[in-house]
Amino acid sequence: MNRRKFIKNASLSGVGIALGNTLMSCKETPETQSEIALENSANGSLPLVIATWHVENATAKAMEVLQSGGSSLDAVEQGCMVEEANEKGQSVGKGGLPDRDGNVTLDACIMDKYGNCGSVVFLKDIKHAVSVARKVMEDTPHVMLAGDGAKQFAISKGFEVENLLTEASKKAWEEWKVKSEYKPIINIENHDTIGMLAIDKNGDISGACTTSGLAYKMAGRVGDSPIIGSGLFVDNEIGACVATGLGEEVVKTVGSFLVVELMRQGKSPQQACEEAIGRIVNKPNSNYKDFQVGYIAVNKQGETGSYSIHQWFSMTKFQDGKNEQIQSDFYNKAKTTL
Ligand code: SD4
Numbered sequence: 348m349n350r351r352k353f354i355k356n357a358s359l360s361g362v363g364i365a366l367g368n369t370l371m372s373c374k375e376t377p378e379t380q381s382e383i384a385l386e387n388s389a390n391g392s393l394p395l396v397i398a399t400w401h402v403e404n405a406t407a408k409a410m411e412v413l414q415s416g417g418s419s420l421d422a423v424e425q426g427c428m429v430e431e432a433n434e435k436g437q438s439v440g441k442g443g444l445p446d447r448d449g450n451v452t453l454d455a456c457i458m459d460k461y462g463n464c465g466s467v468v469f470l471k472d473i474k475h476a477v478s479v480a481r482k483v484m485e486d487t488p489h490v491m492l493a494g495d496g497a498k499q500f501a502i503s504k505g506f507e508v509e510n511l512l513t514e515a516s517k518k519a520w521e522e523w524k525v526k527s528e529y530k531p532i533i534n535i536e537n538h539d540t541i542g543m544l545a546i547d548k549n550g551d552i553s554g555a556c557t558t559s560g561l562a563y564k565m566a567g568r569v570g571d572s573p574i575i576g577s578g579l580f581v582d583n584e585i586g587a588c589v590a591t592g593l594g595e596e597v598v599k600t601v602g603s604f605l606v607v608e609l610m611r612q613g614k615s616p617q618q619a620c621e622e623a624i625g626r627i628v629n630k631p632n633s634n635y636k637d638f639q640v641g642y643i644a645v646n647k648q649g650e651t652g653s654y655s656i657h658q659w660f661s662m663t664k665f666q667d668g669k670n671e672q673i674q675s676d677f678y679n680k681a682k683t684t685l
Contacts, residue, residue, distance in 0.1 A: 351480060351522025392649045395666040396422060398543040399591040399643055403672065405429040406665040409545055410499065415655070419545040419553035420481075427455075427477040427557045430541045434513050439541055441474040445520050447529070448566045451511040454573035455480045455557035458581040464490055467497040467572040473506045477557040481572070488554040500642050511559075523563055540572055541590030542579060546670045551644065554581045556589050570594025577606035586610045586647055588620070592640035592655070600626045606644050616644035617652030618674075624654050624678050641675060 365461075369582035394413035396406050409426030413419070431440025438444065445451045455476035456466035468491060470476050471512025479501045483492050492500050502508060540558035547553075556579045558572040571579035571594035578594065580603035581587040590597045597603075602623050609619035620642040628635040641655035642663045651664040653675040660675040 354544065364459060367663040371426060392666060394419070394422075394545065394547050395645070395649055395651075395665045396426065396543065396545040397643050397645055397651050397653075397662055398426065398541055399641065399662060399673050400541065401661055401662075402426075402430055402541055402543075402663050403616070403665075403670050404433075405541060405543065406663045406670055409543060413547050416548065419547040419551050420457070422545040422547065423543045424477055424481055424551050424554035426455060426543045426545070427541050427555045428475055430475050431477065431557055434515075436541075437516055437519070438559055439451070439557055440476065441509070441511045441515055443511060444562035445512055445559075446566050446568065447524075447527070447563045449512065449517070450566065451516070451559055452566075452589070453511075453557065454569055454578075455555070455561055455607050456573045456575060456579055457481050457553070457555040458575060458579055458587075459484070459580070460551040460583040462582065464575045464581075464588050466491045466575065467493070467501075468569045468573045469567060470497045470501070472508045472511060473498060473501045474509065474511055475506065478563065479506060480503070480555070480557075490575065493569075501536075519557055520563070527563075529563055540578075540591045542572070542591055542643065544581075544587045544589055544643065546645065546647075546649060549646065551589050552581055552583050552647070554587045554589055555577050557573040560594070571597035571602070575600060576601050577604060580604045580607045582607050582611070584647065586616060586645050587641055588616075588623075588644040590640065591644050591660070593638040595613060596627050596635075596638060597641050602627075602640070602642060606642055610644065611645050615652060616646050616650050617654065620644050620652045620654035621678075624656055628656060630677055643675075646659050 396409040405426040408429045409422040412422040434442035443451045453476040455471045457480045458464040465480040467479045542556040544554045556572045560570045575599045579589045588603040591603045605617045606623045641660035643653040645651045655677045
């Protein structure tokens with residue numbers, strides 16, 4: 348299956364860092380983070396887009412938007428929409444696996460260069476949750492809308508109402524119901540929330556995240572993905588981070604905000620992701636062996652990083668004309684089998 352065909356490319360982010368350093372050493376020290384970003388842009392490393400998991404069609408769409416002069420906000424929205432519309436993806440939008448009662452419920456959020464954000468939780472029957480989140484951000488005085496309120500708002504904005512439970516996902520749910528065993532074990536088959544971060548030609552950063560959450564979750568359960576600071580955080584002066592995996596664990600450590608704050612303190616995106624995973628696995632009595640969490644991050648200079656607890660997490664990165672899947676380094680080096 349596709350997600351298992353990883354490109355061995357762990358050194359790429361190192362190349363990015365080295366390149367960034369070279370660029371910086373060739374010139375007088377730039378005054379601000381924005382100037383650094385613009386310098387990199389002049390040298391071809393911007394725009395860039397990264398996303399969780401193997402979603403090359405989504406990053407291609409986002410890059411198309413960026414290349415045609417679109418904003419990073421438009422890019423992350425339209426990139427995420429590709430996966431929301433992809434019925435084969437069983438963790439996002441249409442075709443997402445349902446909760447234990449058979450309802451597909453979506454969580455999504457979006458954040459722009461100004462620190463504005465919008466989010467929807469427990470949204471039913473509307474596949475483009477990320478676009479509803481954007482409308483919440485732009486057209487309401489609020490940050491988050493939930494459930495029926497979110498759906499009614501979406502309808503008022505002209506979103507199409509449709510059944511999101513596909514035959515394939517219904518069949519999977521019916522098979523699950525035979526035993527009804529709920530084990531929140533995260534693996535690449537049932538977890539591929541799409542989180543996307545982009546920097547446009549102006550050096551401005553935006554991010555978005557969209558998911559149907561954990562398969563067979565309790566009705567009403569909301570994860571990290573729509574919670575600003577947990578599933579996603581963007582600070583246009585510093586960088587951005589987005590999470591995937593067992594949302595409860597991300598929420599408990601306010602993971603994405605943590606990664607951005609660590610970058611603010613001078614850590615590279617890679618170091619920051621590693622330290623944030625460390626906060627989870629190093630808790631006393633952490634049962635990290637039973638779940639997965641992964642982070643991807645980018646800083647203002649266009650350096651990227653990704654890290655997870657277990658093997659098989661990956662990031663898709665589109666930069667300098669290359670759209671590729673990069674296998675993430677991970678904490679638990681004990682042999683994992685799928
Ligand atoms: C959640 N973080 O709802 C999401 C699930 C996920 O890949 O990331 N799946 O907890």
